Amino acid sequence: MATADTEPGSSQRFEKGTRETLVTVARHAVLLTWSFLVLFPLYWLASMSLKPSGQANSLPPDWIFLPTVYNYLQLVQSSDFVTAFANSLLMVGASVVLVLLIGVPAAYVLSRYDIPKERDVLVWILSSRMLPPIAVVLPFFIIFQEFNLFDSKIGMVLMYVSINLSLVVWVMKAFFDGIPETLEEAARVDGATRFQGFLKIILPAAKPGIFSVAIISFIFAWIELLFGLVLTSFNAVPVTLFVYSFIGSRSIEWSMLAAASTAMIIPVAIFLIAVNKYLAAGLSFGVVIKE
Structure with a gap:
């Protein structure tokens, strides 16, 4: 009887912990996505500034390049x-x-x-x-x-x-x-x-x-x-x-x-x-x- 009484409580705690974990993961995923969207234009600008004039606006863009100052x-x-x-x-x-x-x-x-x-x-x-x-x-x-x-x-x-x-x-x-x-x-x-x-x-x-x-x-x-x-x-x-x-x-x-x-x-x-x-x-x- 003791085992039967504790199993439902343990299951509920496990489900609650799982939901909290999923919410935390989803929250971090949203924050990471938003941070990427906000910071990507700054990365793009900085990378363009480190490219020679011929590579700056090339299409498709050169993701791997030798930076220059x-x-x-x-x-x-x-x-x-x-x-x-x-x-x-x-x-x-x-x-x-x-x-x-x-x-x-x-x-x-x-x-x-x-x-x-x-x-x-x-x-x-x-x-x-x-x-x-x-x-x-x-x-x-x-x-x-x-x-x-x-x-x-x-x-x-x-x-x-x-x-x-x-x-x-x-x-x-x-x-x-x-x-x-x-x-x-x-x-x-x-x-x-x-x-x-x-x-x-x-x-x-x-x-x-x-x-x-x-x-x-x-x-x-x-x-x-x-x-x-x-x-x-x-x-x-x-x-x-x-x-x-x-x-x-x-x-x-x-x-x-x-x-x-x-x-x-x-x-x-x-x-x-x-x-x-x-x-x-x-x-x-x-x-x-x-x-």
């Missing part, structure tokens, strides 16, 4: 590429710092203070992202010409700030709304000023949001092409415009295009890796959400 050497030896790359690093980095300095306090004010017609103000801020870039590039061109900002690094920094400011304000306002005001009230009871509470209490709690919008702002500014094409000519040319130069009217330099595109990805990857450490540290503390 000739394309990258050509990029490094090109003063135009080095200058454009440095321009983008300087302009995009400065724009990220500036947009955070403006957008984060603005979002805090909108979250904590009673602003007349706050909803209208938020919609007005968001409206800067509603129009397609092609619709606003000509007015910006006229303004830049009027104020001597055309083909200047300062002008491009201001342009990058203008296209990312609404994103920073909206995302950070949502983060500040989720942080209870009781934390600041407790700090003020201990003698802290409003600014000290914002600096020492709110900003550390909102660190995940700050680094998130910093990442997005960096990527949006780094890959921007249209404004650089219209608003620069020589002194402030971004790296995206240099990459675009490999696309000619009669032919495309596929190997050089792939090498330049791969080089463009490197700063984004480094920035993501560097920021991810602080992002994970911020998330590990957690944020108390309002109920």
Whole structure:
């Protein structure tokens, strides 16, 4: 009887364990498939950059080939590429710092203070992202010409700030709304000023949001092409415009295009890796959400 009583339980445990194993295998299979689909274009781009110009766009593709760094050497030896790359690093980095300095306090004010017609103000801020870039590039061109900002690094920094400011304000306002005001009230009871509470209490709690919008702002500014094409000519040319130069009217330099595109990805990857450490540290503390 004891054996008969235990056999059904053992069978059920075995079936449950089998189902859990199958679910785990299926989950990993889906994740591996999705990872392959996401990473394959990056592999394809990197492999093209390591092929000679004659092999880069061959059909059928050469899966086995002797890699070469000739394309990258050509990029490094090109003063135009080095200058454009440095321009983008300087302009995009400065724009990220500036947009955070403006957008984060603005979002805090909108979250904590009673602003007349706050909803209208938020919609007005968001409206800067509603129009397609092609619709606003000509007015910006006229303004830049009027104020001597055309083909200047300062002008491009201001342009990058203008296209990312609404994103920073909206995302950070949502983060500040989720942080209870009781934390600041407790700090003020201990003698802290409003600014000290914002600096020492709110900003550390909102660190995940700050680094998130910093990442997005960096990527949006780094890959921007249209404004650089219209608003620069020589002194402030971004790296995206240099990459675009490999696309000619009669032919495309596929190997050089792939090498330049791969080089463009490197700063984004480094920035993501560097920021991810602080992002994970911020998330590990957690944020108390309002109920």
